[in-house]
Amino acid sequence: MRRLLLRLLAAAIVLAVAGLWITRPRTVDAQRFDAMEGDAEAGEMVFTAAGCASCHHAPTSEDKLVLAGGQVFPSPFGAFVAPNISTDPQAGIGGWELVDLASALRHGTSPEGRHYYPAFPYASYTRMTDRQIADLWAFMQTLPADPTPSQPHQVGFPFNIRASLGGWKLLFLDDGWVLDEPPSPEVERGRVLVEALAHCGECHTPRNPLGGLRTDAWLTGAPNPAGKGTIPPLTPAKLDWSAGDIAYYLETGFTPDYDTAGGHMVAVIENFAQLPAEDREAVAAYLKALPGGSAEN
Incomplete structure (x- = not known):
């Protein structure tokens, strides 16, 4: 019986390690952007269509291009707080590279290799093209910095276990189109x-x-x-x-x-x-x- 239990424990450990590997945070290959320079003017249209300012502007600021975060979005899983995505290098994303933005939009992965919650709609943004992402990045570099720290999400157990988001992505993150064949x-x-x-x-x-x-x-x-x-x-x-x-x-x-x-x-x-x-x-x-x-x- 003891030998059987040890085998079951070993199998469980192997399965757990394999599961973590399969659902690990994924990133975009930086080389695909090496020769690409974004167009800030085109990126402004991407930024506007994507509604970046609508979620990330400071709720107390009249300037919607100050992307200091702080808006709260309730959900059945808890309340999510929009982070600072201004050009501030400490509080915002001023220390990011283009590939970091691409990994966030395509895979919901932070520069530190953590899963983002899908309250950030990367399940839709994953369909963005490289050109759209590069243009968006170029425009975002023109926006003001703000030192306001991001606030933590208000999410309890078990939804605060971010490793589980890898399984969510495996099930639901799909870059295919819903309308397969547009007629025009x-x-x-x-x-x-x-x-x-x-x-x-x-x-x-x-x-x-x-x-x-x-x-x-x-x-x-x-x-x-x-x-x-x-x-x-x-x-x-x-x-x-x-x-x-x-x-x-x-x-x-x-x-x-x-x-x-x-x-x-x-x-x-x-x-x-x-x-x-x-x-x-x-x-x-x-x-x-x-x-x-x-x-x-």
Whole structure:
């Protein structure tokens, strides 16, 4: 019996080590960015579409380009606090390299080799291209530094065990597209905005008990993670607005019924209003091209 127990213990240790190895934090190969120089002007559009300032600007600051962090985002797993991502070398990410940003966006991995919580929507950002990441990095270098220290997340056991996030990533981190075959270049551009940069699915798609996005119910609406109300569906079967209505809403915040956007959508619309009209139209075309709709509606 003792020999059997020792064998079982040894097998358990081997399996645990193998599991930790398979789910270890992954990083991007730095060489892929060696010959790439970012364009800050293009990066500003990436920054705006991705909503970086919406989450990371200081809640008490009127300047939304001061990315000192501090906003609190409640969830069923605890409350997550947006960190400082300003150019400050100690409190922010001023000591990072481009590859560090790429590893964070693509793999949810910090420069110290730790897993980030998926409250940071890297499950969507993982679809970003190298060019978009390099341009974003170039723009972020132009932003002001702020020495405000990042605050810890308010997450209890067992969700505070970051090693478990490797298993979450193994199950749910996928850089494939939800809409496999966009019928036009416009819909393809909309796919980039909806599925990657603007990460619309992070709020408008329901999640399974482990917090993974249910892509089989893509954009069909979801409970509000703050616990109040629901996030509305965007599928053609539920959103009967025309493509023009959708594009206009993303520019102005006004619905076809003369209502106005509220909650976090206010910040989303502030971002989309700064993008070219073609981008808002591309999002509308994408939503109309989802199953049950038509890109020509």
